[in-house]
Amino acid sequence: MQFIFACLVCVLLSADASCFLLPDTSFPTHYTIKFQPDLDTNFFVGQVNITLNTTITLPKITLHSSLLNISQSLLDGLPATATTTINDFLEVVLDSGDELQPGEHDLFIQFRGTYGEFGLGKVQYTEGNSTGVLIVNEFEPIGARKAFPCFDEPHFKATFHIILVAPNSSYFAVSNMPQINNYTTSDGVVFEFENSPKMSTYLISLAVTNFPCYMNTVHLDDRYLPIRVYSSNASEYNNKRAIRYAQKAMSFYSNYTGISYPLSKLDMIEYAKTRAVATETWGLVQFRRGTINENLLGYDNFQRFLTISHEFSHFWFGDLVTNSWWSHLWLQEGLATYISTKFVNDLSKNEALFKLFDISDLFRLETKPNTIPIVPKIESNAEIEKVFGDIVYAKGAALFYSVENVLGPDAFQRAIRRYLRAFAYSSASSNDLVDEFAKEKPESNITSFLKSYLYQNGLPIVAVEQHTDAYVLTQHDLWHGDRRWTIPISYLQEGNNTGHVWFSDDQQSVSIPRIANSSWIIFNIEGFRGLYAVNYSQVLWENLFQHLHDLPLNEFSHLTENAEALYDHQLIGCDIILNLFDKSLELSKESSHTLFNGIIKVFSNMCEAAEEYKMVKEHIGSKKIFNDLAMDFFIDCSKKDNIDNEKLDQCISWVRTNYGHEHLHHVHTKNESAS
Known part of the structure; x- marks a missing residue:
């Protein structure tokens, strides 16, 4: 009765x-399988035996299958x-x-099934004068159902025993787990593999191939781990670097999480x-x-x-602990992106090598009012693919990154370790990790902060006005809606005076x-960066221009990124971008190149103001910072930029006032040369 009622509700609320x-x-x-x-x-062709449990009396078992021809079923x-x-x-x-x-x-x-883009696939390869198939x-995310009937949602974890039949002895098979049996039958050569740990269907990996193999055994934690590479040209010459990268990565993640790599072998296959x-x-x-052959073109070693x-990093963040549903993909992809960045920077000892946080780049992701939130609603199978993008x-x-800034590195790591231990070989939702972070600072606004960023799209703009005795902050929705955020605000005042304060979503x-x-x-200083842009009043911008020499390089760089984010969304005029560019050169700041996108945007906005466009082009070109050909490549005057007319007029006026004399000198010099 309970099952029938649930089905009726689903029909009524389709x-x-x-x-x-x-x-x-x-x-x-x-x-x-x-x-x-x-x-x-x-x-x-294939067959699957599924051991399953039912929690109530049921008239049927419901699972997934797509494009498969079922020839027999037994219950x-x-x-x-x-x-x-x-x-x-x-x-x-x-x-x-x-x-x-x-x-x-x-x-x-x-x-019986058909090869395709998802599910099982048949791939052709060529190596030298020979060709082959694997x-x-x-x-x-939902391709397993095209290969075998299964419960194809990530929270339905189970153990897997994989059996693959190769057509003849010139082929062999590999899968997630080590091989435990191998024998020949009239159907071909059978390869059986050890039972897997509990995992989701989408994590099954298999291959039937005749590729050569290069293997090395590496030291990991307190054991030795065999790592093998399969490709059409596998060799020490081509693949030794990939194995070295693999060892270093797994060693870092094992140490950071306090959990050793759970499996007894690691294979990589390239095709x-x-x-x-x-x-x-x-x-x-x-x-x-x-991607793992250092002597093939297409990718560099970095x-x-x-x-x-x-x-x-997904072996821990995705495989060991899996998102309970695809809405919570950031638990895997966002965390894997961040933790792997920590590894890259730790190994290089140079955080500038791979910079994660650029506020202008983040605001460019919010190009429309209807971008998805980090944790979006998914209302059909077709909507799952939309989650796999830059927002997540x-x-x-x-x-x-912002959470770690709020908590501190040690507290952040403790929360991550507790989360992995609590949900190992299981699945988790976003709230599960939020709860672990909140345990580190129960008195703070960490829960409100995270939920305000996770479950709504967009980003906040923090406007700052200077009063006699205080700076007054207000927050605004980028898209002029009524969304509010809980924001961890950080600031640096003259005299190296720093501070932090919460701007709660219920504060005006x-x-x-x-x-x-x-x-x-x-605002929004190094070591406490947050996901917001700061719109300074004109007075504050002028004050900053006069004291840019007092700013550390990293804060000047962030100021330029912040300005680009504001200019992209027409919240400031071109004078701010051009002023920052000029000041960076006066002060020999190394970050003038970070304004490239902002400068290109200024040009695009001024395409219809031909004379002023020339003035800016001559001024920027004279500084020899940006390549003229590169600028011309990115500037597209065939696309009308929807700039606010008032802001365009202000920009034209500023350019005339500040660059007009240079232009007249340039024209005069050109005329003298011609005569």
Whole structure:
């Protein structure tokens, strides 16, 4: 009765996102999957045994299947009928009509499938004068259901026993786990693999190939770990660097998390992968051709290093602890992006090597009022793909950076370690990690802060006005809506006086005492950076221009990034960008090049003001900072930039006043040369 009621509710409320999710009345505990790929056709056959549990009396088992031809199904050894319905649901009913009682059950399904972009795929390769074929898989996010019937949602974790049948002895098979058996039958050569830990369906990785292998055994923690590379030209010459990167990455993550890499081997395979550059599948990671071969064109060694660093961090953030649903993907991709950045910078001992936080870049992600939040609502299978983008990866990583600034490195690491231990071999939601962070500072606004950034899109603008005894802050929605944030504000006043204050989402304004005789103040400082831009009043901008020589280089750089973010959204005039550019040259600040995007935007805005456009072009060109060809390449006057007319008039007036004399001199000199 409970199941029937749930189905009725789903029909009546068909717009409810939960209606395309599997019911939680049954769940898998173990799969035994056998694949027999045919290398000569476009089809494969297979069978799956699923051990599952039901929590209530059920008339049917509902799981996922897509584009598979079901030839036989048995439920507890009895004949059953499997029918595909909406949302890739596969409903299995006993032919006898009996209901299933609560407890453990066994489901057997035999099937036939077609190779494709998702599911199992057949890939051609060429090496020298020879060609060949290999079988691989692409399951993330919902491709496993195209390869075998399964509970294809990330929170349905189970153990997996994989069996692969290669066509003949010239081929072999690999998967996440070590091989435990190998024998020949009339169907081909059978490869069986050790049971996996509990994991999600999309983390299965497999390959049937005749690639050569290069192997090295590395020291990791208190053991030795075999690492193998499979590719059409695997060798020490081509792949030794990839194995060295792998060892360093896993050693860092093991030390940082306090959890050693959970598996007993690691394989990497490289081929002409067409979708993501690499997979995050522990035990067997699949890479696009060139990303682990240091002697192939297409990627440089730093890109290879970044790819390995990111994907291997997923062994902890994604594989060990998995997002409970794709809405919470930032727990994997945002955290993996951030932690792998920590590793890269730790190894290089140079944070400038791979800079994560650029406020102008973050604001460029918010190009429209309807961008998704970091934790978006997903209301259909088709909407899952939209989550795999820069909002989750880059903005999500920047939010982790801000959290660590608020908590401090030690507290941040403690929270991460507790989170991993609490949800190891299970799944977690965003609130689970938020709760762990909040435990480190229960008296702070950390929960309100995180939820205000996670569950709504956009970013806040903090406006600052100078009063006699205080600086008064107000916050505004970038897109002029009514959204509010809880913001960790940081500032530096003249005399190296720093401070921090919370700007809660229920506060109309915040006042910061002004130190006597202080001429300037700057916000969002190093070591406490947050996800907001600061719109200084004109008086404060003028004060900063007069004291830029007092700012550390990193704060000057951030000020330019902040200005670019404001200018992109027409919150300041071009005079601020051009002033910063000129001042940076006067003071020999090394960050003038960071204004490139802002300068290009100024040109784009002035395309219709031909004379003033020339004035700016001559002035910028005379400084020899930016290559003229590069600027011309990025400036596109064929696209009308929707700049506010008032701001354009102000810009034209400022340019005439400040660059007009240079232009007249330039024209005069040119005329003299001509005569």
